[in-house]
Amino acid sequence: MRALIYGLCALLCSSPVFADSYRNCGENWRAAQPSRIVALNQHAADLVLALGAGSSLVGVAYLDDTEAGQRPSAYFGVPVIARQYPASEVLYAQKPDLVIGGFATAFGDGVTSRSGLARNGVGSYLLESACNGHSLDYFGHVRNDLLTLGKLLHKQPQARQLSEAMDADLTRARALAKPGKPLSVFYLDSEVKGLDSEGSRGFVTTLLAAAGARNVFADLNQYRVTVSRETLLVSDPDVILLADADWSPASRKRYLLNHDPVLSQLRAVRENRLIDIPFTHLLPTAASGRVALDLARQLNALDKKK
Incomplete structure (x- = not known):
């Protein structure tokens, strides 16, 4: 099994082409234009799907609430590669070029850490609301995620529409508040x-x-x-x-x-x-x-x- 991991790592490391730079969790990162994305949490997958980049999703893990108590093998047509977080060999077997996590715990140690992924030519993104020391401006974090991932996935129009729709719904919700x-x-x-x-x-x-x-x-x-x-x-x-x-x-x-x-x-x-x-x-x-x-x-x- 270790040979499989090392072989995959060698393949991924052979020609990493980091095309886009972006800022995430207060740090600068680089990634190739994503064509094979793995989402390590259900809400991270939902964000990719909402942006209209579902065709690039090759795997999703850790479903929390899809028909609570059920264990589907696919999520909106995307293979579920692990019930919780996948083992390193399972993750690398998907040959991802971008791994997105919704919680900090999504990224482990060694080859599944964000730095480990980067060394193996794989980009990563952690939703801003899960970053260490994040502010309590949660809706601002969502806007930031949409802006950054929208640019990285070349889905800027969809990102703007989603951000505007969220703000419009928040305005309507506030209007319902009673004195x-x-x-x-x-x-x-x-x-x-x-x-x-x-x-x-x-x-x-x-x-x-x-x-x-x-x-x-x-x-x-x-x-x-x-x-x-x-x-x-x-x-x-x-x-x-x-x-x-x-x-x-x-x-x-x-x-x-x-x-x-x-x-x-x-x-x-x-x-x-x-x-x-x-x-x-x-x-x-x-x-x-x-x-x-x-x-x-x-x-x-x-x-x-x-």
Whole structure:
């Protein structure tokens, strides 16, 4: 197997032609004009597909929420090369010239690190919202991703259209916001190892604000937070937002909320003020404006039932 890796690396290293330079995560990078792209996360693949570059996608990995609980062999016609992150030999077997990650964890060590890929003639891109030390301007990060990848993939018109559509949807979402105190929302990311959620540094806080609501734990200056049942009961959110993911389906969260002796006492649970949402919709992507608008409409509908 090592011979296969070294052989592929030698092939890729034989004539790397870096045609385009771009800035990503505060550093300058170079890559050839991509014709064989591997997306290491579902939302990274979604961005490439939205730009109209799906014909260049030769592999996708780590699907989070496509029909939560299912394991498809293809994603919009693109082969799924690994259930989670692919082994190095699987990644290099695709002969990629650009690898795109949605989370920093997508890039490993050695030949699958960004520097390792570059040494082997493979370009890489990490979505700006996942860069180390990133700002909390999440919608700005999406615009930056669209601008950079649009140029790199020679899809600038599509990138501009997507950016403008996102901003238009965000404007419509803000217009739906009602005066007065916004609805308080608890976001339940996962129930596997406790009630995992996000604080002020997470994108969900920004998304909820765009939809005219407030993350009940927005005062916590953290990205990830894990709260106790008793703390959540005291917070008593108006609405609970449930991530629907392969590794933690919304249906399983609903069962927990309705059958746990403490959580079942929450007003949002008793009144069925629960919203299921695909996990990738809770990440900053080109679709985030549309997600904020749809969320604003659902929250308004629940607000009328108060």
